[in-house]
Amino acid sequence: MPSPKRIGKIEFGLFSPKEIRKMSVRKIIWADTYDEDGFPYPQGLMDLNLGVIDPGLRCKTCDQKAADCPGHFGHIELAKPVIHVGYTRLIRKLLRVTCRNCSRLLLPPTEIEKVLSTDEESGPDVLTEKDIKKEQICPHCAEQQYKINFEKPTTFSEVWMEGNRKMEHKLTPADIRARLEKIPDEDLRALGINPVVARPEWTILTVLPVPPVTMRPSIILENGQRSEDDLTHKLVDIIRINQRFKENQDAGAPQLIIEDLWELLQYHVTTYLDNEVAGCPPARHRSGRPLKTLSQRLKGKEGRFRGSLSGKRVNFSARTVISPDPNISVREVGIPLACANEMTIPVRVTPFNITEVREFIMNGPDRKDVNAPCGANYVIRPDNRRIRLSETNLQTVSEMVEPGWTVERQLRDTDVVLFNRQPSLHRMSIMAHQTKVMQGKTFRLNPAVCPPYNADFDGDEMNLHVPQTEEAMAEAHILLAVQENILSPRFGGPIIGGIHDHVSGIFMLTHGLRWFPKRDVLYLLEARNLPRLPPPGREEEGIPYWSNKQVFSLILPSDLNMVFRASSCQNCPQCKEESCDRDAYVKIIDGLLHSGTIDKKSIGAFDGQILHRIIRQYGMRRSADFIDDMTKLAIRSIMLDGFSFGIDDEDLSKTEYGQIREVLDTAANDVRTRIKIYEEGALEPMPGRTEEETLEMQIMQVMGKARDRTGEIAGRHLGLENSAVVMAVSGARGSMLNLTQMAGCIGQQSVRGERIMRGYDERTLPHFKRRDRGAEAHGFIKNSYKSGLSPTEFFFHAIGGREGLVDTAVRTSQSGYLQRRMINALQDLKVAYDGTVRTTGGRIIQFLYGEDGTDPAKSSYGNPVDVKGIVESVLKEES
């Protein structure tokens, strides 16, 4: 292989008509493609000199077969010059800065000198449109200059005043070309144009290159009909009009007809180059679909750059629906047998593994059972020939293999694979898992790894990739494995951890003090695989009992020390510590839970403090084991008691309903009196607000308070025996506000932080009187989700709900684009060995990564050292 060479320079320029004719192998004059026998017309668009796409034919230019011939350009001689749409800006600029008569720059040489060399060592500068004054007299030939008007897409005209009349004269492409031709080379250099590679008149096309057929292959439909490429269609149009134009020109047609045809030719060439030009109707296919022409092939997400060069489809990947399996480890991923049978890993045959490899081959491609040993699908000989394994050739192939061959072995348990869910917004969106071949048709994953992927099981699909080399597998295992990514670099805390039922379950297990008989303890800890149980905490009538805190302590490392407050902590001004009413003071000494309830703060994804401490103190592997133990214990404890929620869990008693009604009535009265004060003009406005704004704010405040009061009333009735309260208090799901809205009162609906004001003339709905400022008329919902909404309330609720939906839709598209731009700007930066952040060119971005040189994923919520944790584990008390 030749060694790579450094690129010295790249030069961009324009094709001159001469060059186009020189590289062309054939002048194209016929608009037709194939004759009745399906043979290309000579000098037609599918001429055999332009390359071949049909198998069997040979290229007339290079005499190669379809697969080898790269294709060759042809050309079309245009009857009259036309403008290239891509250069209209440049043409406009050049017309404005040069004389209409002598085509010299509209600036005396001394002035040019001044602009070009403003400063000593700053390098060459270029002239811009701004350096030249409008409508003046040419310094060279004293010609009066006219204003150049440009109309999208390709029309140029001169405008001047004659007396009071405004005169306009259209410039034809031929006129413009004549002007551009006359611009001297030195003037172009002053403008930053290299006339050797880009004479400006070459932006006006006189001859059009015809791309090779390999670039625009025709496809044959099932019914045997040929369907031409969009580019071919467009070229047909151009040749047709060009032909008609020539005939009319030769026949001496009137000027009007010539102009029309010229414009039509300009239109076709324009849309051939770019079919999305502003001010130009796009050329359409017979079916009405806009044609995909040259520019459209390159532009955008599916274009050549983003779609074909930066992004490609890959082999050894799989995609299917995901479903949860709490019984596999977070490190594993369940793979359907059908999928594992199809996906392979290449194994080089060596003298050391040849017997194992022979077994793979003997097992064949059709594995019937998840526990059966894996087979192989293909064998690759040293000459790179592939042999597909089938039931018939297993014996012969297994005898043939010898060191140097490669066998493509099927996936089996404990292989390393990459698992991914789109959108891949952060690095934890792709992690390496260990495979586990399973029954069924879905990928299985432990619910605890849902947060980093942001996955749920309402039909989500995920992708799986199988690394094909030992290096790739090792890299995946060391850098991308799930246990290496428990800590998020976003905030330096665990992103994998208990969710939903895990949190509810562990909360119900550890809250308060409970005693379990041996049977229950063994059931709860079945997955932990303990050698023996600790001594029981209590004995009654000869029967041993273990406390709930003892049970939880059994999954903790034996020398863990930490003290913190659980999610259920109310932040009382004076902490009662161990004697907390809510059991929210968590104290773990030497791996024993002394007091406190374990909930989201301890083991949840995003803020699991125990998890975080285990990672820092015992490492990633131990913490992954802890997550597995914890999730299994939590699931078992939630199953021990059972956990459900029904409509009657939102029921309150008669007294509470009375109180709620009372609160809402007083609030409504309060609003009425405030409105009255306002209408009498006696309202004292708040600083910087009008009286009306003040009133609105007061009403919002009163209504908000009223809702919260109903929530308090409902909360008094609903205790920890209510599962929604358990979920809210433990942090598993939902909040007390959700519960308030279900049982108490939904409250004020708002649009952009204000009460609902829009609707009909001076009222929101025809159900209300005009100018009614009352609570009900502006979106206050007295009812709860349980009691049901009145029609007007329902409508207001829909208005408020719509705002949220629109917000999320807008936010995702905006932040997506923001992230794309950010990634493009930062993708090639890296931290060098000296700690600096540099570009690929060695340019420094930061002198020390993050100014402190700390990896946020290895930090403790952003701090390089976890002082609190160290103090706690040494002193064994709260720091």
Added chain:
Amino acid sequence: MSTINVLDHVMVPEHKIMSEEDVQALFSRYHLTSDQLPKIFHDDPAAKAIKAKIGDVIRIVRFSQTAGIAESYRLVIKRPKK
């Protein structure tokens, strides 16, 4: 018209022109050439305030949320036309 010194503003970090030896030490410490340094325009208010010339290297010491104090270095260059 009263002029204010931008360097006195609380939000503006300390800017100092580095001596020739310091610049050489900086280059050898990070194995740098001058074009790999971050840049600052010659007409930047802070650069003007310390009368830095094109080609000078400025040391900027600023308070950092993560590190307490962070040092950075910038090469003074001419502001390009538009």
